[in-house]
Each structure stands twice: as C-alpha cells, then as structure tokens.
Amino acid sequence: MNVKSPDEIPNKEYKEALLSLLYQLADDDFILAYRGSEWLGLAPHIEEDVAFSSINQDTMGHATMYYQMLEELGEGSQDSLAHARPSHERRNAILLEEVNGQGNYLEEPRYDWAFTVVRHYFYSVAKKVRIDSLKNSSYEPLAQLAIKINTELYYHLLHWKTWFMQLVNAGGEASVKMREAVKRVMDEFQGVLTLGPTGKEMAVMGLIEDEENLKKRWELSLQPVFQSTNLAFPPTTAMKKGNGRKGEHTADLDQALSTLSEVYNSDPAATW
C-alpha cells in the first residue's frame, strides 16, 4: 500500500493510526527540544552550549515539520497544535517532559548534565531506529520527511555518543552519576519505545514497523556501547510514571506548557 497524499487516505482507521503516530513524533521532538533549550547559557562548557543549541534547533525543526503535516491533514494550524493543546492531549513520552534537574530554570536551576546526556543519547538512538523504519512508511509524505530528518541525525548521534562514552569511562564521580542517570532513564524509557494503543494498527497499515522490532533494534544499537562500558545488557526498560502515548502526563509538562503558551494564549488570533 502506498498513500501519496492526504487525498489518497483509504479509510478512517488508516487516518487515525497516522494521526496517532504523527502526534507522538511531533510531541516527542517538541518537548525535548524545549528541555534542551533550557540549557542555553548554562551548559558545562561554552563551546558545548553552542553545539547543543544546534541540536535543539534541528529537533524543534523536526517537530515543526510534523506539525505542518498534521496541519495538512486538517488538525489545525501548526502553531496552535504546538501551543494550545493541554496536557491530556499531548502524546509525548513522559521521560522527555521531565525537568532537567531540580529547580526552575530561572531560579536556582541545578540541571543534571549526566541525566541530560543519557536522555538525549538514548532518545537519539531510538529516533534513528524510528526514522529508518519511517523511510519505508506507506504514507509517502512521511517517508520523504524521514529521509530529510535522517540527514541531521548523524551529528546528533556522534555528539551524544561522544559525551556518553567519555563520561561513563571517566571513572570516579562521573561514572557514578552516569550509572544513576542510566537507571533513571531506563525506568521511563519504555514510554519512548512504545507506540501506544494504536501501535498494532500502525504496523498493519505499514506506517511504521511493529514496536517489538523497533525495540530490538534500539537494544542492538546500544549493545556495543553497553558492553564497552560494562553496563548490563539487555537493558530493562519500564514506564513507571505512566504512558504518555495515552495522554498520561506529569506536573512537569503542565509547567512547561504554561510557559510555552503564555504569549500565544494572550491573543491566539494575532499575528506575531
């Protein structure tokens, strides 16, 4: 099956599965790009601050392209999709909405670089696996978009893998912090890997491969990394705080959304 445009969507079930997938992809990138951008000016090293910012822009750019695709499917304007939807309508994984560390980013932020490195690295690997699968999506516009997005992932992976390996292998306090961060990320990573309640339909309709295969590939991608750093394999993932794909979210997301939509909500009809 090959669906070339919104007009060729065969039936309601296909559309629902497609929308479900697109919301996950868009919301994941959007919220993580936001969390990443909170590090601006605060990274451990100025040169890293600059490099990390490119990754956040790329990721926000990907979210924008997904929201645009949703707009073309009649879901509303990309800006309203990004800014106006409340928590229970969001489909991102809970791990990605979590704050960077204790404290609000304007007052006394104690951002955790170890958590940030692990979260971004593991997510980049999962994203790469998903994008590779999406290149063969039955929804052609999405397949084309995946090819585009893929070109930027090489740098993201190189960047995060380098930080991850160097910090894990540094010994001492760094190794301890990194191991704690890995455990914390694993406790919620199933939330990223799951495709949610309509995962089976997505696979049946050829939109993306099934969840089990994608997860296996993610594990295999990380296997050599885990081996070289003496971390246990295969990793056990969970989603202890809930399933974001079902609209279950935490106070961290509420806080994020209120900031994100502040000016937009002051006059949703205005041009900015």
Next chain:
Amino acid sequence: MSDKGQNFYQEFEVFSKRSDGAPMQHQFSLLAPNHELAMVMAQENFMRREPVADIWVVKRSDLRMMTPEERESVKRLDNKDYRNAKGYGYLKKKWRQYEQEMLDEKEIMSWGELVKKK
C-alpha cells in the same frame, strides 16, 4: 580555586573546506579536553551557516608556528621573474609577429574547463 579540571581547557585549531575541490582553511580556535570532543564542537561553533566537506582539528601545541621574528624575515627579494609568467611577457609581441596569440596563464587554465564539460 580548584586545580582539578584545569586541563579541560586545551587549545585546538579548527580547519575546514567548503567543498571537495576547495583547499583546507583555518577557521578559529576552541577549547576542549581532547580531540574527539574538539571535533564534535568544531562544525557547530564555526561553520553552522556554510557548507562543509571536511574538518580537521589540531592541538595548538602540535603546531610549529612562526615567531614574530621569523614573520619579519619571511619576505623575499623581488628578483625572481625567471620563474613566473611576468618574466616572459615579452613573448606576446614575438608571437604576434608570427600571427599567433600568446598561450598565457588565463588561456592555459581555461583548458581545464573544456575537459570537464565532457
């Protein structure tokens, strides 16, 4: 102030080329604890708005640079036209006598373009 972490800040020089056929050019310097991180930092710090085909990072301490005195003495005498086109400009008039055009630098370098067009 703690001494630990001081070695984190090492100087690296960054070079890049815009396209395959272009020469490597010096861009700027950055601080990083090792080559791998320097490489990861390089492109986004200095070349984020231009095309990049290749990047080198070199530890500044590995560069043998000139001293200010050496820079002063690097000038040459301008008495060497035996080895550049300037010394052979008189041939243009000679060839005209034989009703031929001079094969000068511009002409010869244009031959490369004809070959490419195939």
Next chain:
Amino acid sequence: MSLQMTEEEHMARFMKKIENDEKIEADDWMPDEYRNALIKLISMHGISEIMGALPEKEWVPKAPSLRRKLGIMAKVQDEMGHGQLLLRVAEDLMKPYGKTREHIMRDLFSGDLKFHNVFHMEAPTWGDAGLIGWLVDGAAIISQTNMLGASYGPYARALKRICAEEVFHAQHGEAIIMALAEGTDEQKALVQDAVNRWWEALLMFFGPADAKTTGSSKQDITIKYKIRTKTNEQLRQDFFTKYVPRMLSLGLTLPDETMYYDEEQKLWVYKQPDWSRFKEIIRNNGPKSKERLRLRELSYDNNAWVREALSPSGRVG
C-alpha cells in the same frame, strides 16, 4: 635567534605598524597599555554576549510561534558563539599573565569582570524580545562595525564573523517589531512600552561622551592604537541617525520629547540619561544583574564534575 631591542625600539616599531595599518598578532611585542586595554575591552564584550543570552533565552519557550522560537534559539546560539570567539581572543592575550578561561569565569562571578549595562535590564514582555533584536543589536552593530579595521588582528577577524551574523539578528528583531507595529492596539502598545523602558539604557550603551560624566573613559586609548576610529558620542549620533527616523516611521514616539536634529550643527540634541545610574549598573547593582550572575555561577559549579572528569591527567602539551 631573536633580535635584541630596547623597550623604546620595540615601541617605535610597534607604533610604526599601527600607523601603517599593519595587524598586530597574539605573540607580537605590544605595550602593556595596549594589551590591557584589549583584554578589558574584549573580555567585557565577550562576557556581555554570553550574559546577554540569558534575558533573551527567557523568550525561547514563550515565543508565540514555532518560527519565532527557532529564530530566538538561533540568535541566542550566535550570541554564545560570539562570546566564545571573543573569549578565545581575550584568553590568548591573557596567557602571559597565566590567566585562563577558568579565571575569566571566576572574575565574572566575583564581580571583577564587568559586563555591558544593557544586559542588566529586564525583558518582561514580547515587546522587549523584539526591541532587543532591533535596537540593542542595532547599537551593537554600530559599535562593532566601527572596529572592523582594528589594529589587533585576532579581534578584527572575530568581529568580521560576528558582524556577518548580526545582520540576521537585526532583521529578526525588525520582523518581530514590524508584526507588532502592524498589529492590534495591544501589540502596538507593547512596542511603545518597551521603547520607553529601554531608552535610557540605549543611550548609555555607547558609554559617556567624555571622562567628565563618569570619571573615566577608555576611548582615548582605543582610538590612539587604532582599535576603533569613532568616539562614543559619534557612535551614539550614528545610532540616532539610523534609528530615530525608523522609529518615527512606525508611529512610535520618542521617550525624550526634547530631542531634535540641529541642521546647522548636524547633531542630534537630546536629554542626557542619568549617568550616575550607569556607574551603579556597571558595578552589578542593576535590577536583574545579581540573579543572572547567580544562575551562571550555580550552573558552572554544579557542572564542575564534568570538567574534572574529562581533564586529562599528567603532562599536558
């Protein structure tokens, strides 16, 4: 083999280079006065870029459209990048004194390193976000382009990169302001309000006209050594010439009702800002100064483990 020269001979050689518009490089002989003026100027410039990123970044999440979010992210990234370029230049100048980036950061937190007064001001509305890009960056461009021919090579080269990127910053700011100026009454009020609050800070951006106003002025040294060509007042006048007509064209009123252009003298006549506030703000007593410094200091300390973990041990080349 090095040439043995007296201080006087070095100085004569050096001034000859300056006169001939030759570039001075990091390892060239230079008088202490030149080195110290550059260190002060460039490190202040660099840290100002980095500290300037903090009020702006507050608008990344709040920016009301995806496109504006991306624009601000890119702008703030450039500012961190500019800070990086300038700090590198300053660090190479400080090497003979045994100072490194670590020292710069500590001097910043302790208050020994001053940064530009405009970055101490609050940015409470979307109008401020636009105004910063439009007029604050506009002022920065005027100041920076004046130094593109600076005698100190590394600084001139850094400024070339910086000015090229500032073009987009100015246009990004203009885009925000234009949308507001052409929008609803509330949006128009946002711009006027921001202009009213930023006016004094903008006037003070270029520094005092002479030492009488605040007790000191570095401009004489920087002009003598061809680091810059115009005086503080000339730059401020350039700013007025470029921006006042544009402000008026968008229907904005100038916060200074006494201001006018004197055709005979070819000068803008305006009310002086309260320069006593300038000194206080420079001394880190501006409204948001302490908060922002604290943010950076906390982050720097919290992340010390990262730098310590990756520092190679043993002899370093």
